[in-house]
Amino acid sequence: xxxxxxxxxxxxxxxxxxxxxxxxxxxxxxxxxxxxxxxxxxxxxxxxxxxxxxxxxxxxxxxxxxxxxxxxxxxxxxxxxxxxxxxxxxxxxxxxxxxxxxxxxxxxxxxxxxxxxxxxxxxxxxxxxxxxxxxxxxxxxxxxxxxxxxxxxxxxxxxxxxxxxxxxxxxxxxxxxxxxxxxxxxxxxxxxxxxxxxxxxxxxxxxxxxxxxxxxxxxxxxxxxxxxxxxxxxxxxxxxxxxxxxxxxxxxxxxxxxxxxxxxxxxxxxxxxxxxxxxxxxxxxxxxxxxxxxxxxxxxxxxxxxxxxxxxxxxxxxxxxxxxxxxxxxxxxxxxxxxxxxxxxxxxxxxxxxxxxxxxxxxxxxxxxxxxxxxxxxxxxxxxxxxxxxxxxxxxxxxxxxxx
Amino acid sequence: xxxxxxxxxxxxxxxxxxxxxxxxxxxxxxxxxxxxxxxxxxxxxxxxxxxxxxxxxxxxxxxxxxxxxxxxxxxxxxxxxxxxxxxxxxxxxxxxxxxxxxxxxxxxxxxxxxxxxxxxxxxxxxxxxxxxxxxxxxxxxxxxxxxxxxxxxxxxxxxxxxxxxxxxxxxxxxxxxxxxxxxxxxxxxxxxxxxxxxxxxxxxxxxxxxxxxxxxxxxxxxxxxxxxxxxxxxxxxxxxxxxxxxxxxxxxxxxxxxxxxxxxxxxxxxxxxxxxxxxxxxxxxxxxxxxxxxxxxxxxxxxxxxxxxxxxxxxxxxxxxxxxxxxxxxxxxxxxxxxxxxxxxxxxxxxxxxxxxxxxxxxxxxxxxxxxxxxxxxxxxxxxxxxxxxxxxxxxxxxxxxxxxxxxxxxxxxxxxxxxxxxxxxxxxxxxxxxxxxxxxxxxxxxxxxxxxxxxxxxxxxxxxxxxxxxxxxxxxxxxxxxxxxxxxxxxxxxxxxxxxxxxxxxxxxxxxxxxxxxxxxxxxxxxxxxxxxxxxxxxxxxxxxxxxxxxxxxxxxxx
Numbered sequence: 001x002x003x004x005x006x007x008x009x010x011x012x013x014x015x016x017x018x019x020x021x022x023x024x025x026x027x028x029x030x031x032x033x034x035x036x037x038x039x040x041x042x043x044x045x046x047x048x049x050x051x052x053x054x055x056x057x058x059x060x061x062x063x064x065x066x067x068x069x070x071x072x073x074x075x076x077x078x079x080x081x082x083x084x085x086x087x088x089x090x091x092x093x094x095x096x097x098x099x100x101x102x103x104x105x106x107x108x109x110x111x112x113x114x115x116x117x118x119x120x121x122x123x124x125x126x127x128x129x130x131x132x133x134x135x136x137x138x139x140x141x142x143x144x145x146x147x148x149x150x151x152x153x154x155x156x157x158x159x160x161x162x163x164x165x166x167x168x169x170x171x172x173x174x175x176x177x178x179x180x181x182x183x184x185x186x187x188x189x190x191x192x193x194x195x196x197x198x199x200x201x202x203x204x205x206x207x208x209x210x211x212x213x214x215x216x217x218x219x220x221x222x223x224x225x226x227x228x229x230x231x232x233x234x235x236x237x238x239x240x241x242x243x244x245x246x247x248x249x250x251x252x253x254x255x256x257x258x259x260x261x262x263x264x265x266x267x268x269x270x271x272x273x274x275x276x277x278x279x280x281x282x283x284x285x286x287x288x289x290x291x292x293x294x295x296x297x298x299x300x301x302x303x304x305x306x307x308x309x310x311x312x313x314x315x316x317x318x319x320x321x322x323x324x325x326x327x328x329x330x331x332x333x334x335x336x337x338x339x340x341x342x343x344x345x346x347x348x349x350x351x352x353x354x355x356x357x358x359x360x361x362x363x364x365x366x367x368x369x370x371x372x373x374x375x376x377x378x379x380x381x382x383x384x385x386x387x388x389x390x391x392x393x394x395x396x397x398x399x400x401x402x403x404x
Numbered sequence: 405x406x407x408x409x410x411x412x413x414x415x416x417x418x419x420x421x422x423x424x425x426x427x428x429x430x431x432x433x434x435x436x437x438x439x440x441x442x443x444x445x446x447x448x449x450x451x452x453x454x455x456x457x458x459x460x461x462x463x464x465x466x467x468x469x470x471x472x473x474x475x476x477x478x479x480x481x482x483x484x485x486x487x488x489x490x491x492x493x494x495x496x497x498x499x500x501x502x503x504x505x506x507x508x509x510x511x512x513x514x515x516x517x518x519x520x521x522x523x524x525x526x527x528x529x530x531x532x533x534x535x536x537x538x539x540x541x542x543x544x545x546x547x548x549x550x551x552x553x554x555x556x557x558x559x560x561x562x563x564x565x566x567x568x569x570x571x572x573x574x575x576x577x578x579x580x581x582x583x584x585x586x587x588x589x590x591x592x593x594x595x596x597x598x599x600x601x602x603x604x605x606x607x608x609x610x611x612x613x614x615x616x617x618x619x620x621x622x623x624x625x626x627x628x629x630x631x632x633x634x635x636x637x638x639x640x641x642x643x644x645x646x647x648x649x650x651x652x653x654x655x656x657x658x659x660x661x662x663x664x665x666x667x668x669x670x671x672x673x674x675x676x677x678x679x680x681x682x683x684x685x686x687x688x689x690x691x692x693x694x695x696x697x698x699x700x701x702x703x704x705x706x707x708x709x710x711x712x713x714x715x716x717x718x719x720x721x722x723x724x725x726x727x728x729x730x731x732x733x734x735x736x737x738x739x740x741x742x743x744x745x746x747x748x749x750x751x752x753x754x755x756x757x758x759x760x761x762x763x764x765x766x767x768x769x770x771x772x773x774x775x776x777x778x779x780x781x782x783x784x785x786x787x788x789x790x791x792x793x794x795x796x797x798x799x800x801x802x803x804x805x806x807x808x809x810x811x812x813x814x815x816x817x818x819x820x821x822x823x824x825x826x827x828x829x830x831x832x833x834x835x836x837x838x839x840x841x842x843x844x845x846x847x848x849x850x851x852x853x854x855x856x857x858x859x860x861x862x863x864x865x866x867x868x869x870x871x872x873x874x875x876x877x878x879x880x881x882x883x884x885x886x887x888x889x890x891x892x893x894x895x896x897x898x899x900x901x902x903x904x905x906x907x908x909x910x911x912x913x914x915x916x917x918x919x920x921x922x923x924x925x926x927x928x929x930x931x932x933x934x935x936x937x938x939x940x941x942x943x944x945x946x947x948x949x950x951x952x953x954x955x956x957x958x959x960x961x962x963x964x
Binding site for chain 2: 147156
């Protein structure tokens, strides 16, 4: 017993298994299972996720996610609007990384309609998408600290995120629901001194990542809480269709920007961080590939890679047009296109079916959060109650995208 | 949007107060008339009660009406004077408490000055002194009654009874607990804000939102008292009191100075530990009575956490008790009056370690982060507090902050030199005489600030409370099995070893020997190094506060 507790992954089921036995003599205390409704109004379900927990004391035997509390018929709206009218709706999917959604949808429509995007617009889009990724990962980092009971990192994360949102506001007037990236380019050129502001921010932000790693990532309690919890093996991750940091946290080196480079991502030099076993490169020894800590740490490293990409963009960005010349009503050819891009939370796919008119016949969204969330009931099995927020937080869901 | 404040209310309030003022003035007039007719007009005490009192009350009512009418001017004035009001309040409070203590001494002095024969004349009031005797003492003549000296005599007269002193003491304790809770809640918000590059409360009260807690308290009293249909109503009502009263009761025997104690029990330490132990019942009851699954989780977590951590906490406290040889907290405090190096924490390595163990256990005992599992926000919504709102919730909150101060106070008394400053008290005795009761007033005041006094106790305990806040806003929360692991497999064996080690140390190393002195010196140096390091880092942080905090709170927010 002492040995099992000393390990980070204690055998929590000892008593439970005992009580399951028929002779009844082995256990001195009979316990009853209890169904607990976690959510839809709960501080750590990141929105309106509802999870029904079957618990035995502090032990969670089963966790079943129930979704649909934020369903707003985004796909149906897509069948009734012209593509450029649908762009604002994509903002509301993953509202923490709106630019990435705009970007993915625009790329899909451009591929369907065969639109050539001006060079400058392409770079602006990448800058925006990566800034958006940083902002999204910052929220994820802050919220994850909060899920584990550390409140302060959350406000540090929001302090940096405010600056990114300020830049978005300067570029397009909106902070959260930007709709800046649109079909054929971006809505308007960057404001004056935008590039300088961005590079100032990057210079300020990059050392801060180390600070946050000191504050939270390598914190002993944090490591104890997140390491070796909710371990997802690489096979499981692929089987459940996990993408993004959740997949890479399990050690699978798959990032669409690198593996199947779209748009101009092949021009940039960056790395794809993956989950690593403990003990190497200063990683705490309790850590295992595919646990909550690794999923979290992949995001921290990705922020650094995004900084690298933005720096290269700023260097290479040419002057010129920012939007392709498009007809007033863009007629979509009778064809269909499925395009996936690497969003902040994974592979964000858009299926756009045209029928010759300006309005698509079908728009289907493949939300990464939806697929990532599906593994919850597999991982949240026989864990402690306190691990459930830790696991859900590490999967980093946005309910706007799960429910659409 | 229309303001909820109806201007008609204002006029109605002004009218009400003016009418009341007129009534009181009328009462005073009638009283004066009656006194003149009955021939009592020369008696100052009666005059004071019947005429001057109502007159002053009437003036107060008139003043209130004027304040309401010109509230904008008064508000602006108050805001401009916010800092002086705050500082004046703090200093005034300290002085007021001190004045009461001096008054007690004065009355005792009168008592001692009376001869035995004089005391036997009038004893039917129950006290040793009559008003006449006090008045005689004040005027320096024989025992008389009446005249202007009768007023202070009447006011001083009740102070000789123990019951009156107890009532004043209870009011003082309750007031102090409330004050501690309010200041600590405000402090918690400011500390967290400082750590998170925010500003925290800035508006209420003018100077850094110092009156925010009062405003919150007012709001909480006004809130609807919600009790769930499914709740066990009697227990639901009982639970907050079971949490709050023990926290309050712990202050009964918590000394703030050698003579600054409500009841000096010879088992003071045990009493405080017992009171802290009862508090858990309220929390469990709250969790159960709420009839909410999250609350039950919170209550059960609290139960298992408290029961486990009381053991290392109690054992760690035994280590200094073994050195002191007493459970009376004032005696333990007096042991440490010889300056920084005589603080018990430096007496041997085992006490030094026990201080750390005690502090960790006390965090768990007060449900403070990283042991805040019973109310873990991200896991249990609000734990046992989920269904509580309004003033009942406020009582739990008060109890938490009161308990924080109690455990910090215990740490101060048992480890950190109690109410003594780092300077040895013997210096003061060398300068001003061995018997402090013979010192002059300014010597006593200076001695209280420089050498030993309640201010030092409050400052040290306040510092430890601040450290608790510091930890809370830095660390993530520990999981339940890790909490139990830390207690049962780490702290408990460690405290056992400490207890054993301290016993052997007491047996083998006699005080005053070379080993004891060297250990004491080394530990004192380590302690001094910690203190100096703390101040150095704090000074560095203050010097670079603009760079460290980030630009958001400096550029983006008004009033930074």
